[in-house]
Amino acid sequence: MSAAVRTRKHATALLLAGSLLALAGCSDSDSDTSSKPSPTPTAASPSPSSTAGAEDAAVIAAYTSSWDAQTQAYSKASSAGTDLKQNTTFKALADIESDLSAMRKAGQVTTGKPVIHPKVVKVTDAKIPTATVADCVDTTNWTLIDKASKKKVPLPTTRLTKYVSTATLEKWGTKWMVTKLTAQEQAC
Numbered sequence: 001m002s003a004a005v006r007t008r009k010h011a012t013a014l015l016l017a018g019s020l021l022a023l024a025g026c027s028d029s030d031s032d033t034s035s036k037p038s039p040t041p042t043a044a045s046p047s048p049s050s051t052a053g054a055e056d057a058a059v060i061a062a063y064t065s066s067w068d069a070q071t072q073a074y075s076k077a078s079s080a081g082t083d084l085k086q087n088t089t090f091k092a093l094a095d096i097e098s099d100l101s102a103m104r105k106a107g108q109v110t111t112g113k114p115v116i117h118p119k120v121v122k123v124t125d126a127k128i129p130t131a132t133v134a135d136c137v138d139t140t141n142w143t144l145i146d147k148a149s150k151k152k153v154p155l156p157t158t159r160l161t162k163y164v165s166t167a168t169l170e171k172w173g174t175k176w177m178v179t180k181l182t183a184q185e186q187a188c
Helices: 003-023 027-031 048-076 090-106
Strands: 108-112 119-124 130-138 142-146 162-172 175-187
Touching: 048 090, 048 108, 048 119, 048 130, 048 162, 048 175, 090 108, 090 175
Parallel strands: none
Antiparallel strands: 108 142, 119 130, 130 162, 162 175
């Protein structure tokens, strides 16, 4: 194997780790009831704070659902049979599909799950409402492995296993969609 191919594979693994970090964290939210909107009493018109709380909950639910599907897709290096397209689109989906393609070519999958701690930073009301989510993604227990040997793929020791990530979502009709995920080079 040439040095260029090894370098490219190493860079792909590093990019994948960065993407995984950016996307990681929805796995623990299945048991977290705070990510689902709670029933609110019927009122003639909801107060702005209860409407904002419901929107924040819907944004977090969409973000978490996207992460759950991503985790499932990375575990088999394929989005087939997952709900990835239900809450993820545009650049975020393209980046994930690119990672999955690289993983298939390298014969790699993930085991375990990332842990996320998302918080809605901002929701803007416009013709197409948008939301920004800040997250601390913990990939400590989300491992890249060689599919055939089941051995852990060595990654750079300098990579962050807990890092800041941001996501942009858009509201399409009544549904929030993750349109962009950005892993930052900042520990959390």
